[in-house]
Amino acid sequence: MRQGTAVPAQLPADVSAFTGRADQLRELDELLGHDATARPPDVPVAVLSGTAGVGKTALAVHWAHRSRDRFPDGHLYVDLRGYDPGRPMQATDALARFLTALGVPGSEVPLETDERAARFRTELAGRRMLVILDNASSVEQVRPLLPGTGPGGVLVTSRDSLAGLVARDGARRVELDLLPPADARALLRRLIGARAAADPATVSALADRCARLPLALRIAAELALSRRTMPLRDLAAELAEPPGPAGPTEPPEPLEPPEPTGLTGRRLDLLDAGGDPRTAVASVFSWSIRHLPPTTARTFRLLGLHPGTDHDAHAAAALTGRDVEAARRDVEALARAHLLHETTPARYAMHDLLRAYAVRLATKTKEEPGPALTRLSDYYVAAAAAAMDGLYPAETHRRPHVGPPPTPLPELAGTEAARRWLDAERANLVGIAARDPRLSAIMYRYLGAGHTTDALALHARTHRTARAAGDTEGEGWALLGLGEAHLEMGHHGRAAGHFERALALFDGTGQEIGAGIAATSLGRVELRQGNLDAAHDHLVRALGRCRSAADPTGEARVLNILGIAEERLGRTDRAIGRYLQALTLFRSTGDLSGEAAILNNLSLAEQHAGRPERAVGYCEGALALFRRLGDVSGEASTLDNLAGAHARLGRHASAAGHFERAYTLYREIGDREGQAWALNGLGETALATGRPAGALAHHEAALAIATEIGAPDQQARAHAGLGHGHRVLDRPDRARHHYERALRGHAGLDAATAREVRTRLAALAGQARARHSR
Numbered sequence: 001m002r003q004g005t006a007v008p009a010q011l012p013a014d015v016s017a018f019t020g021r022a023d024q025l026r027e028l029d030e031l032l033g034h035d036a037t038a039r040p041p042d043v044p045v046a047v048l049s050g051t052a053g054v055g056k057t058a059l060a061v062h063w064a065h066r067s068r069d070r071f072p073d074g075h076l077y078v079d080l081r082g083y084d085p086g087r088p089m090q091a092t093d094a095l096a097r098f099l100t101a102l103g104v105p106g107s108e109v110p111l112e113t114d115e116r117a118a119r120f121r122t123e124l125a126g127r128r129m130l131v132i133l134d135n136a137s138s139v140e141q142v143r144p145l146l147p148g149t150g151p152g153g154v155l156v157t158s159r160d161s162l163a164g165l166v167a168r169d170g171a172r173r174v175e176l177d178l179l180p181p182a183d184a185r186a187l188l189r190r191l192i193g194a195r196a197a198a199d200p201a202t203v204s205a206l207a208d209r210c211a212r213l214p215l216a217l218r219i220a221a222e223l224a225l226s227r228r229t230m231p232l233r234d235l236a237a238e239l240a241e242p243p244g245p246a247g248p249t250e251p252p253e254p255l256e257p258p259e260p261t262g263l264t265g266r267r268l269d270l271l272d273a274g275g276d277p278r279t280a281v282a283s284v285f286s287w288s289i290r291h292l293p294p295t296t297a298r299t300f301r302l303l304g305l306h307p308g309t310d311h312d313a314h315a316a317a318a319l320t321g322r323d324v325e326a327a328r329r330d331v332e333a334l335a336r337a338h339l340l341h342e343t344t345p346a347r348y349a350m351h352d353l354l355r356a357y358a359v360r361l362a363t364k365t366k367e368e369p370g371p372a373l374t375r376l377s378d379y380y381v382a383a384a385a386a387a388m389d390g391l392y393p394a395e396t397h398r399r400p401h402v403g404p405p406p407t408p409l410p411e412l413a414g415t416e417a418a419r420r421w422l423d424a425e426r427a428n429l430v431g432i433a434a435r436d437p438r439l440s441a442i443m444y445r446y447l448g449a450g451h452t453t454d455a456l457a458l459h460a461r462t463h464r465t466a467r468a469a470g471d472t473e474g475e476g477w478a479l480l481g482l483g484e485a486h487l488e489m490g491h492h493g494r495a496a497g498h499f500e501r502a503l504a505l506f507d508g509t510g511q512e513i514g515a516g517i518a519a520t521s522l523g524r525v526e527l528r529q530g531n532l533d534a535a536h537d538h539l540v541r542a543l544g545r546c547r548s549a550a551d552p553t554g555e556a557r558v559l560n561i562l563g564i565a566e567e568r569l570g571r572t573d574r575a576i577g578r579y580l581q582a583l584t585l586f587r588s589t590g591d592l593s594g595e596a597a598i599l600n601n602l603s604l605a606e607q608h609a610g611r612p613e614r615a616v617g618y619c620e621g622a623l624a625l626f627r628r629l630g631d632v633s634g635e636a637s638t639l640d641n642l643a644g645a646h647a648r649l650g651r652h653a654s655a656a657g658h659f660e661r662a663y664t665l666y667r668e669i670g671d672r673e674g675q676a677w678a679l680n681g682l683g684e685t686a687l688a689t690g691r692p693a694g695a696l697a698h699h700e701a702a703l704a705i706a707t708e709i710g711a712p713d714q715q716a717r718a719h720a721g722l723g724h725g726h727r728v729l730d731r732p733d734r735a736r737h738h739y740e741r742a743l744r745g746h747a748g749l750d751a752a753t754a755r756e757v758r759t760r761l762a763a764l765a766g767q768a769r770a771r772h773s774r
Contacts, residue, residue, distance in 0.1 A: 006103030010077040011132075014065040015058040017190040020183030024048075027174045028063045032130070032153040033070055042170060043147045045154040047162050050176030052083070052353045053215035056157035057134050059176065064130055064155065071152065073127040076101060078145075079309075082137025083159060084352045091144040095120050096453045098131075098145070105670020106452030107489040113144055121148035128152055135352060139164040184212040191221035195232050202233045209236065209284075215338075215353065216284040222338045223288055238287065285357050288337055295322065299330035300339055301365065302372050303350060304358025308428030310349040315428070318379035318407040319372045347424070377435040378405040383412065383421065384429055384442050390418030391629075392445050394591030395553050398513055400438045419630050422446055426454055433458045437466035437474030440481045441514075448484045449633055450669035455485040476505035476514050483521060487528070490672050490709030496525045512549030519545055520558050527565055528673065530712030536565050556585035556594050560601060567605055568713065576605050596625035596634055603641045608752070612648040619645060633674075636665035640677050647685055656685045676706040676714040683721045687728065696725040716742045720757050727760060736764050 031046045048056045064075060076098050080089045095116035099109050102123045110116050124131075124147040136142045136158040142165060146154055156162065156171070165171040179187065184207035189196040196203045210216040224235050289297050302319040303311070317327035331348050334340040340348040350358065362369060385402040388395075390412045412418050422429075433439045440462040447455035459481035466474030483498030503518035505511075523538035539562045546554035563578035579602050586594035603618035619642035626634035643658030659681040666674035683698030703718035705711075723738035739761045743754065 006101065007072075007074040008076050008101040008129075009074060010101060011064050011068075011075045012061050012077065015062055017187065018058060018062045019187040019190060020179055021055070021059050021062075021176075024059060024174055024176060025063055025066070028155070029067070031172050031174070032155065033067050043150045043152055043154060045146065045156065045165065045169060045171035047165060047171050047173045048155065048157045048176055049159065049161050049173055051213075052159055053213040053351075054176050054178065055214035056176055058214060060132055060134065060155050060157050064132060067130075071128050071130040073129040073152070075130045075132065077132045077134065079134045080136045080141055081352060082135045082141060084135075084355060088137055088141065091141055092116060093457075094133075094145055099123065100453065103667075105667060105672075106450060107670035107672055109453055109670075111456070117144040120145070124152060125149055126151070130155065133157070136160070136162065138162075139168075143169065178212040179207075179214060179217075181207060181212065184210070184217060187214065187217050188221055191218065192224050192232070195224070195228075199232050202236050206232070206236045215351065219284055219288050219338045222336065223291060226291075226336070285354070288339065289361070292333065292337070295320075295326065296330045296333050298365075299327065300334055301358050301362040303331075303334075303340070304355045304362055305369050305372055306350075306376070306428075307373075307431040308425075309431075310343045310347045311428065312347050312410075312424075314383070314407060314410050315376060315379065318376045318405070321372075321375055321406065324408055373435065375406065377432050379407045379409075380425070380429060380432050381405075381436050381438055381442065383409050383425070384439065386412045387418040387421045388442055388446060391415055391422070392591075392593065394586075394589045394594065395445060398517075398551070398553065399442050402438070402442070415629055426451065430454055430458045430461070433461040434465050437462040437469070437471050437478065440466075440474065441477040444477060444481050444484070447481060448488070449631065450488075450671070452485050452488050452670060455481055459485065472505050472509050473511050473514070476502045476509070476511065476518070479505070480514065480517060480521065483518075487521070487525060488670065488672075490711075492525050492529055492710055496522060499525065512545060513551050513554060516542055516545040516549055516551055516554045516558075520554065520561065523558075523561060523565075527561065527568075529710055532565055532569055536562070536569075539565060552585050552589050553591060553594065556582040556589075556591070556598075559585070560594070560598055563601055563605070567608065572605055572608050576602065576609070579605060592625050593629055593631060593634070596622045596629070596631070596638075599625070600634065600638045600641055603638075603645060607641070607645055607648055612645045615645040616642065616649075632665055632669050633671060636662045636669070636671065636674055636678075639665070640674070640681060643678075643681050643685075647681070647688065652685050652689050656682065656689075659685060672705055672709045673711050673714065676702045676709075676711055676718070679705070680714060680717045680721060683718075683725070687721065687724055692725045692728040696722060696729075699725065717753070720753055723757065723760065727764070732764050732767065736761065739764070 028046055032044050048060055050056050061077075064071075068075070078089070078094045078097060080094060082088050090113075092113040095113065096109050098120055099116065100106065102120075104119065104123065108119075110119055126149075129147075129152040131145065131147065131152065131154045133142055133145055133154065133156045136156050137160060139162055142156055142162065146169065154171075156165070161173065162171065166173055178184075181204070185200070185203050188203050188207055192203075206220060207217065210220050220235075224232060227235065289300065292300065299316055299320050299322075303316060306315065306319065313324055313328035313331055316331050317324045320327060320330075322330075331340060335342055335348060339354055340350055343349050382402050382405040385399060386409050388399060410417075410421060412421055429439060429443065440459050443455075443458060447458060459478045463475060463478035463482065465471075466478055479498045479502035483495045483502065486492075486498065487495035499518050499521045503515055503522070506515035506518060519538060519542035523535045523542055526532075526535035526538055539558055543555060543558045543562065546558055559578045559582035563575040563582065566572075566578060567575035579598050583595065583598040583602070586598060599618045599622035603615040603622065606612070606615040606618060619638055622638045623635065623642065626638055639658045639662035643655045643662065646652075646658065647655035659678050663675060663678035663682065666678055679698045679702035683695040683702065686692070686698060687695035699718045699721035702714060703722070706714035706718060719738045719742035723735045723742060726732075726738065727735035739757050742757050743761075
């Protein structure tokens with residue numbers, strides 16, 4: 001099912017002082033910029049190819065900004081990091097990012113690359129959208145990311161010619177060479193200003209010594225600006241000198257480095273622009289580094305080891321072992337020197353050519369990468385634990401104890417600061433996860449709140465590491481995380497398998513809290529599939545485990561889910577009793593998230609007990625707590641229940657508004673079962689307001705989702721709603737069919753609805769007999 005609502009705007013900022021490339025801009029206009037109605041049905045693909053540092057990304061982004069109006073449905077951008085040492089992005093990961101940007105909920109993102117590619121093509125079909133695939137290293141990396149049909153366009157940048165893409169996929173290549181001499185001189189004049197305008201001979205020499213590569217020209221210009229009192233000719237002469245021998249303040253960087261090994265050995269061409277440009281790039285980089293303070297130069301070298309996409313000053317401090325303020329000064333100095341670029345305020349990234357250079361320098365120093373990466377991992381694990389303590393303070397005892405790292409942590413007190421940090425660092429935590437399996441236990445709760453794709457990636461990495469190391473407890477937590485992700489995606493069989501394996505591992509190690517969570521999760525799987533007796537048995541056993549583990553949070557959560565099971569078994573009074581027990585426990589531990597969940601469930605139970613006014617009060621309390629916590633999933637569920645309470649009070653307009661908002665939030669977080677709940681509510685509201693055709697549409701959509709994910713209670717509810725709609729439209733046979741389906745083989749139809757369905761069925765049977773007797 002195509003979402004088709006999001007208009008992504010992922011273009012990076014345009015390049016300042018963009019100069020030249022008029023011929024290539026015209027070529028791109030001809031290849032990608034024509035009126036969509038005049039294009040052939042195949043999507044046009046342009047490949048910008050050229051050596052490292054020649055300005056491929058700058059040209060692609062500049063053209064995209066200049067042509068923004070030609071793609072009103074949005075712009076997708078991804079840096080495939082094809083030439084990063086050891087870290088190219090896989091097509092499947094890029095597809096997950098694109099699908100998320102297009103509004104596809106995490107639980108609907110397929111697991112397999114081919115399925116993700118097919119969904120991506122579906123989402124882009126008929127949309128005038130530009131896709132920029134930056135820094136591609138191979139045809140295999142690009143091909144799954146191509147739309148199937150127009151009227152959009154694709155712009156690829158690569159150091160490779162990608163001949164296969166041209167031959168098989170009809171791509172057109174646009175070659176990018178060194179800047180022409182006049183354009184190189186013009187760029188230096190624009191960047192440096194009056195000093196350059198006053199000394200054209202030196203500008204010409206400087207352009208030649210930078211091999212007319214835009215990246216090298218910009219670095220050289222920044223160094224010239226930072227030394228305003230030095231004549232430009234002296235700087236140019238200095239650049240002409242080969243790097244001297246390494247002293248205590250200068251890292252070695254021979255122009256013909258020895259064969260690198262390890263992290264950089266796979267990419268000898270990272271600094272290879274071919275011939276003189278290669279020497280020039282190494283010279284410019286070395287020249288720039290030589291003018292940095294020694295500590296800043298060391299920060300540059302170690303930042304090349306960072307495994308994520310961007311970082312802040314705290315991460316830089318961890319890598320270098322320095323204090324945060326010193327690290328902040330270093331990264332700001334590196335940004336001013338164009339050796340880093342700012343991605344968002346106070347967060348920085350490194351061009352892959354510079355990253356390769358930094359890694360090369362790091363391998364030549366006495367300090368090995370291992371200790372720096374260990375410091376970084378220790379920092380991220382400790383910061384993640386502190387953020388989770390700020391976000392979920394009542395569950396601190398469920399997470400492994402993490403001692404303070406040498407690097408001071410950012411301010412993470414309070415839910416807002418903690419959530420902001422986790423959101424900003426989520427990709428980096430996935431990147432570092434293989435180094436420390438504790439991240440599964442630490443991040444389990446946060447990733448389970450709608451971050452399905454990242455949850456699968458992080459827990460899979462920690463699982464491999466824990467298993468290889470014989471870390472049974474770490475493996476169990478990783479399996480819990482994987483099971484939770486699959487449960488949200490509606491993969492009940494896979495989820496149950498992961499939970500069962502986790503339970504066996506925890507039982508083997510005596511980890512009672514983990515065992516209680518696994519047993520509870522098995523009960524949730526059975527509950528979602530409508531196996532109420534099996535769910536009840538699992539949950540009763542889980543309750544005993546949590547009590548023996550002295551885990552009041554776990555005990556309260558089991559009581560909450562037991563209440564849901566009791567309610568679906570028609571035992572509303574017993575359900576309310578379970579909820580009230582859980583509420584007392586949550587309040588005693590200060591667990592606001594748990595308290596909100598219980599208030600929400602009490603509201604539904606009060607509706608079933610015929611007390612909708614009381615239900616509204618519970619909902620309002622739950623809604624305030626969920627919004628305070630920033631819990632979108634809880635907010636959506638509460639809005640759904642609040643809508644139901646208003647409907648029972650005859651306030652159908654208010655009910656419809658709340659159902660619509662709940663459905664929107666469920667879509668945003670990828671909660672498929674929640675979508676079915678809200679759609680069924682919209683159908684019931686439509687019928688109550690005299691719109692049976694609209695009711696049928698909503699119930700049919702709910703039935704499709706509930707059938708797909710195996711949610712029998714919402715299947716039954718949808719069938720009942722369809723029966724009501726067809727009855728009002730005088731379609732007795734269809735009504736009878738759906739009423740019978742609602743009662744046959746589906747658990748979870750509440751007692752009042754079941755009675756109404758039986759009454760309607762009996763009336764239809766009587767009408768049929770009357771017609772037959774006539």
